Amino acid sequence: MNILGIFGGYYNSAACLLGSGRLLAFIEEEKVSRNKDEKGFPVKAVKYCLKCSGLKLSDINYIAFPWQPLKNLTTLPLIAVKEMIKRFFSSGAKTTPSSKLPAGFHDLLVLLQGAESQTRHMISAGLRYNGIDGRIPPIVFTGHHLSHAASVFYASGFDRSLIYVTDGMGDDLSTSLWIGEGKSLRSIKKFYFPNSLGEFYAAFTEFLGFEPYSHEGKLMGLAAYGEKDDEIIEKIKKHIISYHNGKYQVNSLYTVNGAHDYGERFTNLLVDLFGSPRLPEAKIETFHFNLAHAAQALLEQASENVLGYYMKKTGIKDVCISGGVGMNCKMNGHLLHALPIEKIFINPASNDAGSAMGAALALSMQKGVDPRFTMTHACFGPGFSSVQVEAVLKEARVKYRKSKNIPEDAAKALAQGKIIGWHQGRQEAGARALGSRSILASPLSKSMIDKINKNVKHREPWRPFAPSLLAECAGDYYSLGKMSPFMILAFTVNKDKRRIIPAVTHIDNTCRPQTVTRSDNPRYYDLIRAFEKKTGVPVILNTSFNVRGEPIVSTPADSLRCFFATGIEQLFIEDFIVEK
Template sequence: MIVLGYNGFTRGAELFGRLYGARGIDRNLLVGHDAAAALVIDGEVVAAVEEERLSRVKKTSDFPVNAINWCLESAGVELDQVDVFAFPWRFSATVGERMISRICDTDLSVPAKFDALRRTGELYTGMLGPDAVYDDFVRRTGHELDPNKLALVPHHLAHLMCGAYLAGGGDAAFLVSDGRAETLSSVMGELCNGVVRVFDDSAVDMTSSLAVAYGRITRYLGFVPNNDEYKVMGLAAYGPPPGHNPLLERVVRLHENGSYTVSVPRDCDAYYALFDDLFGGDSEKREEFDFRVKVAGFAQHMVEAVTAHQLRALTAASELDHLLFEGGLALNCVANTKMLERSSFTGMDVSFGASDPGVAIGAAVYTAGLRNRPADAVTTPYLGPSYDEQHTLDALAEYADRVEWQEEPDGASVADRTAELLAQKNVVGWFQGRTEFGPRALGNRSILANPAFPDIKDIINVRVKHREPFRPFAPVVLTSEAPRVFEMGKKTSSPYMTFVFPVREEYRERIPGACHVDGTARVQTVDERQNPALAELLRAFTARTDVPCLLNTSFNVAGEPIVCSPRDALECFLATEIDYLVIDRFVVTKRDR
C-alpha cells in the first residue's frame, strides 16, 4: 500500500492575510504552516521533506507541490500509483457547525457576528472545508483524484501517529499540545494496541491554547511568534526561577480534570496592554535585556507549571509508564526534561517531527495503519533529498571563481581532515547524505565547531548565523559518551535535540561553548547506526582533542531555511564567515580566505 501524506494550503497566506491581517511579524500564524510531504510504502516511511527546503521560503504554508513531487520521484512512484492521499486536517461539517455556533454564542454585537461569520465562511469554503482541500489538490497537481482516495485525518491524531510511529509503536500515554487543531489546542489519553483513547474531559479548547499564549509573549518581546519561541526559552535561563508568576495568578486557571483556561486577548493591542500591566512594561522596557529575561522566565514557568498539571491528571488516569509528547509545544526541550523527571513515567519520547512538519508523516502513517509498521523499519530523520557526486561537482564548478576544493579518498580521510580543522578555532559547514526532516539540524546539514573555545558561540552567532548573542548551541555526542558528560536522568539517549540536560561539573570548563548560561545543554546523541559519518567524525575529533563532543547548529542564517542542496550550501558558505565547507568527500575553502 502506498500512502502520501501532505500538509499545506495554496490560499492560506492570501486568505489569512486579507481576512485576519496575518502579515509581517504574524506571517507564520497560518493553518498549514511548515508544509511538507511524506511517503509511506507498505507501512514504512521512505521519504519526507518540508516544502521550505525546496522552495526556500521559511515556514511556508503553501501547498507542498515541490515536496510531493520529490517524494514520489525519489521512490519511483507516479501519482496514479498512490492508493491514498492523507491530509492532516479534518474540518468536517460537524467542525463547521461548531465554528458557527462558537461565533453565535459570543457576546459580539450582531453586525460583528455577521462579519465574523462572513470571514469564517470564506475561509471554510475557500480553504479549510473538504471540497476546498480536494479542489486545491487537483488544481496544484493536475491529477484528477478519485475523491475516495483523499483521507482527512484530524490534526492532533496526525501529531500523535507521527510520534507513535517514530517511537517504534507500543503502548503509551500521550499528550499533544500545540497552537490549534480543528477546535482544540491540547488532548491527552492512551494508545493501546494501536487504538487511541482520548480523555475528552481534559481536552483544551483552542481559545485557551498554551502555545498561542507563549507565542503572544514571544511577539510582545519583539520576536516572531510561532517561530522564535526557542529564543524566549533560551532567555529564561538568564534569570532565577520566578518566586510568583502573574501569568498563573491572572491569566491561567487550572481545573481538577487536568484541563485549563488561558485568558489572553486575541487583539494585539489588548494583549500588549495586558502584558504591560502584568509585567510592569512599556515600549522602552521591552527593549531592555533584563526585562526580557524576567518576562521570558514567567512564560517558561507558565509552560512548565501547566504541563506538570496535565501530567498529574494523565498519570492518575493511566497506568502506562511511557509518555509520548507531540505538537509544537513539545519543542520546548527545557520543559520536556522537567516533565519527565518530575513525573512517574519511566520513559518519554518526543519525535524529530513533533511540530507541524510531522503531521504529514502522521497522517500517512495513520492512514496506512500504525500496526502495519514493519518490524525492521528504521527510525531515522534522514528522509529528504541527497545528491550524488556529479551534482556536487557541478555546483562547485558553478562557483569555481570563488572557491577551491580538495577531494578526500574516503570517509575516514574526510573525518580525519575535518577533525583537524575543528581542533582549531574553525567553523565548518558539514553537508552529508540525506537532508534531515524537522526543525533541527541533526548532523547532515549542520554547522560544526569546537566547544572547547569559550568564545565560539559569539563567533557563530555574530559572524555566521547573524543572530542574537544570547542564543545557545547544542552539543552532539556519541551515545556511549553522553552519560559521562551530561546528567541524563531517566534518559539514555536524546537523538533529536528534544531534551536538555545539566553538563557535569567536571566538563563545564572543557566544553564552555556548548554550555548555556545555566550550565545545561540541549543534547543530541548519535551512534554508528543512526549516522555513521557523524559518529566517525566524533571519534576522530575526540581522539585528536580529548573533547567529547562537537557544537552543532543548523546550516543556515537567521530567517532562511536550512540548506538542502550543494548549491544552497555554497551560497550560505559564501555569504557568511564559515571557514570551511565539507560536502561529502570535498573540503571547500574560499579563494579569498
C-alpha cells in the first residue's frame, strides 16, 4: 500500500510518501520551491516523493491530508460567535471598537471555503495544474492533532507514551493530550481554539518585531538575554495567561479577538498593556529582552503544569511532544529537566510540515498496515551522487578537487578556523541542519559567533549556534547527557566545558545539541572524530546551510549559490572540495 501524505494551503507545506508502511520520502515544499515558509500546494515536494520512490500518481492508493474540513463549517463558526459575544461584554472592548468581527476570524470565509469539496478540489487541481497525471487516488482527511500525535508516537519506538500536542490551531483544537499504546492513539484531553499557547507565543513574537508563525525561534533566542521582571510577568499572568491543575487559559482578547491596528497576531489591548510594539529591525531595548524572557518562561510553566498533571494522572513517564510549539527547544528542555520524564521523542519536523507525515502514518495504521518505526535520523529528502555533483561543478566552471578523505580534510579546515559548507547525502527533515546541509565551524572561539552571523548568515548578532557532538561524549558536555539527535532539546552546558566550547554555549549557558552516531551518519561522525583528534574536543559548531530569509539549501546548485554569496571559505560537497 502506498500513501501520499500532503499538507498545504496554510503553513509549512510538505509531502511524505509511505510504501508498505515504510517511510520512503519526506520534504518541505520551501526547500524545493526556494520560497521561505511556503504556504502553497506542495507540488514540488509531491514530485520529489514520487520520483524518489519510482512511483506514479496512479500507483498511490490514498492521499492523506491532516485536516478535517467539516470543522470549518461546524465548530469554527460557533467559536467565532462565542468570541464576538465575549468581546462585546468585555470592558476592554470599549477602547478598541474598530473591528466588527474578531480580527482572528476575519478569514472565516476563507475557512468556510476549506470545506471538504473545496479542499478536494485544491488537491486535485494542485496535482493536475502542475502536470502530475494519473488517477487521483481517494483523499482521506485525518484530524490535525491526530496527525501530529501519529507523527511522533509511531516514529518514537515507544510501546506506550503520553503525547503532548500544542500549536496555534489545528481543526478546532490548539492543544491536546493523547495516550499512545501499541498501535492505538487515544485522546484524553482537548483545549479548543482560540485558547492557544501557539497564539500566545505568536502574539509576543510579532509584538517584539518578528514575523509570527515563522520567527518564534528568534523570540526564544532573545529570551536568554532578558531577566525576570516581576512587573511584566504579573501583568501577563493577570490579563493574558493563567494555568492550574492541568489546565491553562489564554485570554483571546489579547491575541485573536479584537482590533488589530498594530499587528496580525495581537490586539490593541496588548498595546494598551505594554505600549507601542517594537518595529522590525528597530533597536532592542532592555524591556524587549525582559518581555521575551517572560513570554518564554510562562510558555514553559504553562506546559509544565499541563504535561506534569497528566503524567501524574496517567503514571506514564515516556513522553512525545509535537505541534508547532514543539519546535521550541528551550521549552522542551525545560520540561525534560523539570518533570520525571524517562524517555522523550520529538519529531524534527514537529510543525505542520510533520503533520503530512503523521497523516500518512495514521492512515496506514487505520488501513491495517503497521507503519511504526524508530526514527534515529531525519534524512528522507533529496540526495545526489558524486557523478551528479561533479556534473554541476563542471557546468558552473568552479574551482574544485576530489578528496581522498572528505572527513579528514574538513576536520583540518575546521581546526584551522575556517567556516565550511557541508553538503552530504540525503537532506534532513525539519528546520534544523543535522549534518546533511550544514555550515560548520570550530566551537573553540567565541569570536566565531560574530564572524558567522556577520559574514555568512547575515543575521542578528544575538542569535546562538548549536553543537554537533559524538553521542558517546554527551554526558561530558551537558546536563542529563541524554541523546538528542534532532537538535530540539536545550540542556545546560557543563560548567567545566563552557570555556572550551564558547561559540555553541548561549548566554544563559545552555546549548541545543545534536548527538551524532556513526550508524546514522558515518561521514559526519568521522568528521567530528577527526576534529577531536586534532583539537581534543569532540564538538563542532553546526548551523543551517542558508542565509537569513532563505530556506536551507537542497540541491548542489543551491549550495554553490549560497557558498559564493557568503563568507563560507570552502565547500565540501559529496567527494569534492570547492574553493574560491
